[in-house]
Amino acid sequence: MSSVGFIGLGQMGSPMAANLIKGGHSVKVFDINKEAVQALVSAGASAAATPAEAASDSEFIVTMLPNGALVRSVIFGDQGVTSSMSPSSLLIDMSTIHPFETDALVKDMTAAGFDMMEAPVGRTSVHAIKGELLILAGGTKEQIARAQPLFECMGSETVDAGGAGMGIRVKIINNYMSIALNALSAEAATLSEAIGLDFDTALKVMSGTPAGNGHFKTTWPGKVLAGDLSPAFMLDLAHKDLGIALDLANQVNVPMPCGAASRELYSIARAAGRGRQDWTAVFEQLRVTSGLEAKIK
Amino acid sequence: MSSVGFIGLGQMGSPMAANLIKGGHSVKVFDINKEAVQALVSAGASAAATPAEAASDSEFIVTMLPNGALVRSVIFGDQGVTSSMSPSSLLIDMSTIHPFETDALVKDMTAAGFDMMEAPVGRTSVHAIKGELLILAGGTKEQIARAQPLFECMGSETVDAGGAGMGIRVKIINNYMSIALNALSAEAATLSEAIGLDFDTALKVMSGTPAGNGHFKTTWPGKVLAGDLSPAFMLDLAHKDLGIALDLANQVNVPMPCGAASRELYSIARAAGRGRQDWTAVFEQLRVTSGLEAKIK
Amino acid sequence: MSSVGFIGLGQMGSPMAANLIKGGHSVKVFDINKEAVQALVSAGASAAATPAEAASDSEFIVTMLPNGALVRSVIFGDQGVTSSMSPSSLLIDMSTIHPFETDALVKDMTAAGFDMMEAPVGRTSVHAIKGELLILAGGTKEQIARAQPLFECMGSETVDAGGAGMGIRVKIINNYMSIALNALSAEAATLSEAIGLDFDTALKVMSGTPAGNGHFKTTWPGKVLAGDLSPAFMLDLAHKDLGIALDLANQVNVPMPCGAASRELYSIARAAGRGRQDWTAVFEQLRVTSGLEAKIK
Amino acid sequence: MSSVGFIGLGQMGSPMAANLIKGGHSVKVFDINKEAVQALVSAGASAAATPAEAASDSEFIVTMLPNGALVRSVIFGDQGVTSSMSPSSLLIDMSTIHPFETDALVKDMTAAGFDMMEAPVGRTSVHAIKGELLILAGGTKEQIARAQPLFECMGSETVDAGGAGMGIRVKIINNYMSIALNALSAEAATLSEAIGLDFDTALKVMSGTPAGNGHFKTTWPGKVLAGDLSPAFMLDLAHKDLGIALDLANQVNVPMPCGAASRELYSIARAAGRGRQDWTAVFEQLRVTSGLEAKIK
Ligand SMILES: NC(=O)c1ccc[n+]([C@@H]2O[C@H](COP(=O)([O-])OP(=O)(O)OC[C@H]3O[C@@H](n4cnc5c(N)ncnc54)[C@H](O)[C@@H]3O)[C@@H](O)[C@H]2O)c1
Ligand SMILES: NC(=O)c1ccc[n+]([C@@H]2O[C@H](COP(=O)([O-])OP(=O)(O)OC[C@H]3O[C@@H](n4cnc5c(N)ncnc54)[C@H](O)[C@@H]3O)[C@@H](O)[C@H]2O)c1
Ligand SMILES: NC(=O)c1ccc[n+]([C@@H]2O[C@H](COP(=O)([O-])OP(=O)(O)OC[C@H]3O[C@@H](n4cnc5c(N)ncnc54)[C@H](O)[C@@H]3O)[C@@H](O)[C@H]2O)c1
Ligand SMILES: NC(=O)c1ccc[n+]([C@@H]2O[C@H](COP(=O)([O-])OP(=O)(O)OC[C@H]3O[C@@H](n4cnc5c(N)ncnc54)[C@H](O)[C@@H]3O)[C@@H](O)[C@H]2O)c1
Structure with missing residues (x-):
């Protein structure tokens, strides 16, 4: 002792x-x-x-x-x-x-x-x-x-x-992700209610997709983390669907600033020629935009 | 047939x-x-x-x-x-x-x-x-x-x-959440790399927290969804930690627009007097900001 | 007739x-x-x-x-x-x-x-x-x-x-700028009030700077529009001052989403090595990020 | 001396x-x-x-x-x-x-x-x-x-x-406004170029509107600063035009995070029932969202 x-x-x-x-x-x-x-x-x-x-x-x-x-x-x-x-x-x-x-x-x-x-x-x-x-x-x-x-x-x-220094770093990364995600979740749930969708139905669907389970263990391992950007779900389609959601939110007056910001990251990826890559390419693009060396040719 | x-x-x-x-x-x-x-x-x-x-x-x-x-x-x-x-x-x-x-x-x-x-x-x-x-x-x-x-x-x-109309609604909500989350995940992963943190360590930690599992089945059911905003994790602390992450990101030049946008939602909640409520109150606040009727007194 | x-x-x-x-x-x-x-x-x-x-x-x-x-x-x-x-x-x-x-x-x-x-x-x-x-x-x-x-x-x-097609284009550009600027102005004015600064004093000062007169006819013509990115006001300093303002706003609970978003554009410029260039380089950088050809070497 | x-x-x-x-x-x-x-x-x-x-x-x-x-x-x-x-x-x-x-x-x-x-x-x-x-x-x-x-x-x-303390406050407010405005200006100018509009034409038009002259001395004094929110330009129309600009930008891959963030402020104002008020009501709304007391009934 x-x-x-x-x-x-x-x-x-x-x-x-x-x-x-x-x-x-x-x-x-x-x-x-x-x-x-x-x-x-x-x-x-x-x-x-x-x-x-x-x-x-x-x-x-x-x-x-x-x-x-x-x-x-x-x-x-x-x-x-x-x-x-x-x-x-x-x-x-x-x-x-x-x-x-x-x-x-x-x-x-x-x-x-x-x-x-x-x-x-x-x-x-x-x-x-x-x-x-x-x-x-x-x-x-x-x-x-x-x-x-x-x-x-x-x-x-x-x-x-x-x-x-790595203990505090992993703490901050973890909290960043969970705190911002809390706000993003609020956006999705509020929009759901505003368009008259039963939230339990939304939860049920999301519990079987990356919306509810995250990307780290679902879409990323086989794609961007494996160096493969061939499209399972094309970035351009993700951008399109996000545009529909944001338009909808704006029509029913649900502010969704996180989602609105995320769309601009997809624009950056598209401007860099990644529209027909897998949507997980948004990670590789952000790395490059941040000045880190490209990993995937 | x-x-x-x-x-x-x-x-x-x-x-x-x-x-x-x-x-x-x-x-x-x-x-x-x-x-x-x-x-x-x-x-x-x-x-x-x-x-x-x-x-x-x-x-x-x-x-x-x-x-x-x-x-x-x-x-x-x-x-x-x-x-x-x-x-x-x-x-x-x-x-x-x-x-x-x-x-x-x-x-x-x-x-x-x-x-x-x-x-x-x-x-x-x-x-x-x-x-x-x-x-x-x-x-x-x-x-x-x-x-x-x-x-x-x-x-x-x-x-x-x-x-x-509810089929397409749940589709759009689900895609909104997963597509924006993909971008947010990219921010966390890029920051992790930029500050020298091994991403596998980050993943390991996040796989046991809302960062990796989302909030819908973890923090929300016992709190905001149950009408209880007494703090398990105080909104002010979430705001503080988010501020640290954003400052860090800005010092190492990782753009994190989704997270930056999310912080402003916490500011709105704080301005509404929710700083000492549970962090899941960010959902209730966004509902109110969107013109929906308050559910929790 | x-x-x-x-x-x-x-x-x-x-x-x-x-x-x-x-x-x-x-x-x-x-x-x-x-x-x-x-x-x-x-x-x-x-x-x-x-x-x-x-x-x-x-x-x-x-x-x-x-x-x-x-x-x-x-x-x-x-x-x-x-x-x-x-x-x-x-x-x-x-x-x-x-x-x-x-x-x-x-x-x-x-x-x-x-x-x-x-x-x-x-x-x-x-x-x-x-x-x-x-x-x-x-x-x-x-x-x-x-x-x-x-x-x-x-x-x-x-x-x-x-x-x-150019009539409607110039209309949309003009309205984009004035409508977004209206919101940004609201952020500055609200922060001013929240920190106890007399708004007339703020207006008086801003009426003599790009804050009140815009950049198009003040800082840009001699710099980014002339192909000169040597610093009159260093981008890193702009980034620093913006960080002070955002920290301040977050402490007094004034949401400033436009300004928060703008800081991430400065981060992109810094990540691209432009920290010691003139702050107007944020335009050249956004051009490049948008897939347009760089104009200034 | x-x-x-x-x-x-x-x-x-x-x-x-x-x-x-x-x-x-x-x-x-x-x-x-x-x-x-x-x-x-x-x-x-x-x-x-x-x-x-x-x-x-x-x-x-x-x-x-x-x-x-x-x-x-x-x-x-x-x-x-x-x-x-x-x-x-x-x-x-x-x-x-x-x-x-x-x-x-x-x-x-x-x-x-x-x-x-x-x-x-x-x-x-x-x-x-x-x-x-x-x-x-x-x-x-x-x-x-x-x-x-x-x-x-x-x-x-x-x-x-x-x-x-007021000297440094007015300095920070002024710099906030001019630094964020620099980034917003970059968005407008980049979009202009991306859609093939001659920037000089855009400048010429903007030099006669709030886009180029700001709102503090143009639209605000007779409206929100005077306590009058009857519409000279209806907030709903501003929101509509902003939506067109953002859709356009997203189609041509120009990231406009400041403008995207500003739209969400208009959504907040609309959710608060201000759609048919003057567009300068975005200021009064942000004041209220920040916890300041409403000034205009
Ligand atoms: N690809 C995915 O992973 C995925 C997943 C879920 C949902 N979706 C959705 O499914 C839908 C189809 O997606 P996709 O990936 O098959 O798209 P796609 O672009 O591969 O196919 C669209 C097809 O429609 C045809 N088409 C276009 N205009 C037509 C017309 N006027 N008359 C008849 N045919 C016409 C095209 O020739 C093309 O064959 C989209 O709404 C998409 O958002 C796609
Ligand atoms: N509360 C949570 O859920 C949680 C979770 C994980 C991490 N954290 C972190 O743990 C840390 C502590 O959080 P907390 O919730 O216990 O905070 P708290 O505010 O409840 O406690 C802080 C304590 O520090 C004391 N203190 C302040 N200045 C001091 C000084 N100069 N000398 C000695 N004592 C002093 C205060 O009197 C107080 O008792 C924070 O960094 C927080 O971010 C909190
Ligand atoms: N450069 C501009 O255009 C501008 C415009 C307005 C305001 N400002 C502000 O003016 C201030 C100074 O800016 P600058 O551009 O001159 O910065 P600078 O980096 O050029 O100069 C700072 C000076 O401080 C000295 N210094 C650092 N630590 C010191 C210490 N402990 N003791 C004594 N000297 C020390 C450095 O050696 C250096 O000479 C900053 O706060 C800046 O934000 C700058
Ligand atoms: N109001 C402003 O300050 C302003 C400023 C500049 C530009 N604009 C633009 O000018 C246009 C008109 O704006 P407004 O303020 O006059 O709108 P408004 O809503 O007042 O008028 C629209 C008119 O169109 C009519 N209309 C709708 N559908 C029609 C149809 N199928 N056939 C015939 N008429 C139909 C309506 O009955 C109404 O009288 C819009 O595109 C607007 O963005 C408005």
């Missing part, structure tokens, strides 16, 4: 720290919110008056804070973690912050002689309570192995994301 | 007509492309010189054409279907056209004393060949039952979409 | 026809709205019962209708213009319709041996009443010269747009 | 500092780039080794730096401005930074007993050289009056933006 300094006892941090205690670890907590600290103390933690105090004599320091500026100030600020942390301890930032902030923190910590990894989490506070978070670990294999006993108290699955 | 007039022998229509022949139906075909007609004749069809000829003495007339203007001209134009079709026959438009064009055709056919339903198809030409299309039937229960023997030759599943 | 058949007596057509009468022309009018016809008859027109009747014995036939499908039906439908129009007369479509519909009409009219030009109008019904419309003439120099006496009754300025 | 500490000698700062010297002021300069410092010394400045040194004994300290984090570090960091600045001196930040960063700096400076205002600049480095910048002054009347002799060396016009 280890000693852990835990900083940031919000909706996520509180249950995570509680689960570390339940797991038998010795936990010292800090938060600017005294009530949150008190609640954890009642659950078996000891209270620290500063980040420095939480870090001193702790083998692990965990930060779970709202944003990168706060993480930085808690680490490097007055009475910060680094003023007392041992070089043999490991700091684990589990907050969701900007990946370039993570990179800078790792760089600065390393330069200052400290050990740091990041391990942002997937899922929600409900999972935090149950100890069923998804741990997205960014660090060396050694760092991840060392932290794994802690992760097992807080989560039910650890993903080795592939090195320092 | 029935007599079928089939008009439109392209990538989709040709294998569909061939499967009707294989199913034992007597098929008369028309297309402005003589070679396509010839190929079907070799497969056992008889050739018609006009839509009218294809329609005469046929219990069913199927149209499978590129757009609504062509469907209308084939039905009501010179030598069109209605100049010879029997009032006791059933016309089935299987093309993907604008739902309002379908509505107008059904109205005009009914006014002229003819029987019409629509049955656009899901999946691709590969499925058309195998007779495994998804048939999205828009019509009365009687019309669908009557057409079912034909659908069974061409498809492996028929969905009763809920009445006239 | 000429004989004119005028079809379409709405908000625009009624005052235009009235001004032709005032100008001394002999006008025969048709509209499906009998009251509109009656009002013009009171003003000195004669009534026609069909488009054909309005066209017969008229040297000019003017159409001013809501959309292209109606224009086509009025010209080629039952009792349409072409059933009575003389080959020596000139049909002038002044409606705002899709340019490809105009092209098709001109082609079909020519094939049928008739003379047609288009002349959509700029400005509003207020100008229509005063006879101060902007006439955007698409046709041969001869057609325009022939129609000019009519245009002078209805408008205060005629632009020779450069040939058949 | 005054003593000025000038920090940040880039494309803008160098000529601005040089103009202060020409104006007779005594200027001490600091930049991390030694060559930039050297060049100014040759022009008559004295060199400072740190921000603190530049600030000591200077009545004014000017900062002209790339972003807010740098401005903060130069002011409050090690050897920063505040370690030597006199409470009777005035710090003027002329950089373009995030308005909330400006607000925080002003707050922190005031709390620390220092005097600060912001004065970002409009126009470009060409104008910086000529001393013809547009000075957007955010501060009290006293601060602005005190700084005016300096502004007169660097610029040709000073705008009193209305108080602390």
Whole structure:
């Protein structure tokens, strides 16, 4: 069992720290919110008056804070973690912050002689309570192995994301996709209702197509990911159908800005001569438009 | 077994007509492309010189054409279907056209004393060949039952979409969602590559979250669809994470117009006071913004 | 003075026809709205019962209708213009319709041996009443010269747009720009208010910059239009400032979808290596992204 | 004549500092780039080794730096401005930074007993050289009056933006509008070329309409700004024309994401029942969608 300094006892941090205690670890907590600290103390933690105090004599320091500026100030600020942390301890930032902030923190910590990894989490506070978070670990294999006993108290699955900075990167990509998709789903569902279509019927149909299952495991593997752009469903036809949907939405006054934006990406692909390629070519085209090297000739 | 007039022998229509022949139906075909007609004749069809000829003495007339203007001209134009079709026959438009064009055709056919339903198809030409299309039937229960023997030759599943015009509506909603999602997926995958993240790692993570599985069967049923907007994942946090992703993308020059558009929908929800509601509230908000009545108080 | 058949007596057509009468022309009018016809008859027109009747014995036939499908039906439908129009007369479509519909009409009219030009109008019904419309003439120099006496009754300025189909094209480009700009202006003004900035101060500043005066006559002529992309204002800096504005808007919940979309165009330009070029390079880049040949090396 | 500490000698700062010297002021300069410092010394400045040194004994300290984090570090960091600045001196930040960063700096400076205002600049480095910048002054009347002799060396016009933080706000609003407008202009010009329209003709027409002159001084004053939404040009018609333009663009493969986004704002306005109001109602609607109180009943 280890000693852990835990900083940031919000909706996520509180249950995570509680689960570390339940797991038998010795936990010292800090938060600017005294009530949150008190609640954890009642659950078996000891209270620290500063980040420095939480870090001193702790083998692990965990930060779970709202944003990168706060993480930085808690680490490097007055009475910060680094003023007392041992070089043999490991700091684990589990907050969701900007990946370039993570990179800078790792760089600065390393330069200052400290050990740091990041391990942002997937899922929600409900999972935090149950100890069923998804741990997205960014660090060396050694760092991840060392932290794994802690992760097992807080989560039910650890993903080795592939090195320092990759944990937060996969977190951001995943959230990007799910958050934007939530809005896109709202567009489809609202249009459905506005044109008088029973949503359960729509759901039933979509549950058997990429509309409901995504493209990553359905249309992409055999096509764009395999380097094959011969058309299973021609990009020009996708563009046509999208045009029908957008016209319809505009006639019934359902704003569909995500879909409208997506059509312009198809236009870019068509302008690049991809109209008769498979619709998954929209990915290869966006790669090229982003300055990445073309993969498929 | 029935007599079928089939008009439109392209990538989709040709294998569909061939499967009707294989199913034992007597098929008369028309297309402005003589070679396509010839190929079907070799497969056992008889050739018609006009839509009218294809329609005469046929219990069913199927149209499978590129757009609504062509469907209308084939039905009501010179030598069109209605100049010879029997009032006791059933016309089935299987093309993907604008739902309002379908509505107008059904109205005009009914006014002229003819029987019409629509049955656009899901999946691709590969499925058309195998007779495994998804048939999205828009019509009365009687019309669908009557057409079912034909659908069974061409498809492996028929969905009763809920009445006239609903088949094409569910087709368009499904395609909207899958086509826009394809573009959104391209954004996530391109950003992943641009920031040096192994895409397989991203896929692995997303395959366990709404990013990979969609929201319709994961986050929505217990929340917005159940009328509960208490936060499992707070809308403000979703907005924050999306902001990080977009900032990142802009720094590495990956255009993400769909995601950028989606953020503005979250802004609308926040402006409406939904920041501390569940992120699925973006759907309820879009409903309201579209002029639909609020469902959740 | 000429004989004119005028079809379409709405908000625009009624005052235009009235001004032709005032100008001394002999006008025969048709509209499906009998009251509109009656009002013009009171003003000195004669009534026609069909488009054909309005066209017969008229040297000019003017159409001013809501959309292209109606224009086509009025010209080629039952009792349409072409059933009575003389080959020596000139049909002038002044409606705002899709340019490809105009092209098709001109082609079909020519094939049928008739003379047609288009002349959509700029400005509003207020100008229509005063006879101060902007006439955007698409046709041969001869057609325009022939129609000019009519245009002078209805408008205060005629632009020779450069040939058949160019009148409607310039109309659509102009309206695209002004309509989208209206929405973009709303974004800037709303953000201004949301951040507590006096809008008059904003207006005062913008009235001296491209924000208020546009780029066409300010930043573009010396730069991208002159083939010079050396930076007066670096594209990277524009991208940075836009990012500040969008972040600000997102913090105060002002949705700015146009601006958000524009940032992605700057990302495309940056991905193409144009970050250190002049910001007007966004035009050259969009040209290339649209498949047009690069003009500036 | 005054003593000025000038920090940040880039494309803008160098000529601005040089103009202060020409104006007779005594200027001490600091930049991390030694060559930039050297060049100014040759022009008559004295060199400072740190921000603190530049600030000591200077009545004014000017900062002209790339972003807010740098401005903060130069002011409050090690050897920063505040370690030597006199409470009777005035710090003027002329950089373009995030308005909330400006607000925080002003707050922190005031709390620390220092005097600060912001004065970002409009126009470009060409104008910086000529001393013809547009000075957007955010501060009290006293601060602005005190700084005016300096502004007169660097610029040709000073705008009193209305108080602390308002200079940077008006700068950001102005830049938002001009930068997004640049991209929108690119869309219109590219579409024009793609449909074969002579751009000079387009320019000629637009130079007489809101497309070329903006809405702030043309359509808005008599309508939405005057509280009058009776239609001079009906919002529904604007939406229709925009739809034509977008359809056209999609057919010729010109991506127009800004225009596409703008159409969705018109949809929102239509959904809110504004279709028959004046098109300038898109502003009032966006205000309401942003959570601002409706102004027009
Ligand atoms: N809530 C979720 O569902 C969820 C899911 C995954 C990831 N996350 C991420 O987890 C992190 C924490 O989220 P949360 O929901 O617990 O946030 P929260 O706002 O509930 O908690 C943040 C805590 O940090 C504390 N804090 C702020 N400044 C501090 C400082 N200077 N020193 C010490 N403590 C300080 C606050 O008092 C608060 O208790 C965020 O980065 C969030 O994006 C949240
Ligand atoms: N291809 C797919 O994967 C797919 C999937 C689902 C739905 N659809 C829809 O199915 C319909 C047909 O698609 P397709 O891929 O077969 O198109 P296609 O272009 O391959 O075939 C269209 C056929 O219609 C014929 N045609 C055109 N005008 C005609 C006329 N006036 N009279 C008679 N025939 C005429 C053409 O000659 C051609 O053979 C479209 O509406 C399409 O959106 C296609
Ligand atoms: N209103 C403006 O400010 C404005 C400005 C420039 C251009 N325009 C364009 O001018 C055209 C006319 O606009 P409007 O504002 O006068 O429209 P409107 O709706 O007021 O008038 C259209 C008229 O056409 C008539 N009509 C419809 N179908 C007909 C048919 N089959 N036969 C005969 N008449 C028929 C209607 O009864 C009506 O009187 C449109 O294309 C519009 O885009 C309008
Ligand atoms: N260039 C323009 O046309 C223009 C127009 C209006 C406003 N602005 C704004 O003016 C500001 C300056 O722009 P610029 O074009 O001169 O940028 P620049 O990049 O040319 O110059 C920035 C200068 O700051 C110096 N610097 C960076 N970090 C420093 C530090 N810690 N201490 C001291 N010096 C440091 C750099 O060495 C450099 O000389 C920016 O905020 C920009 O947005 C620029």
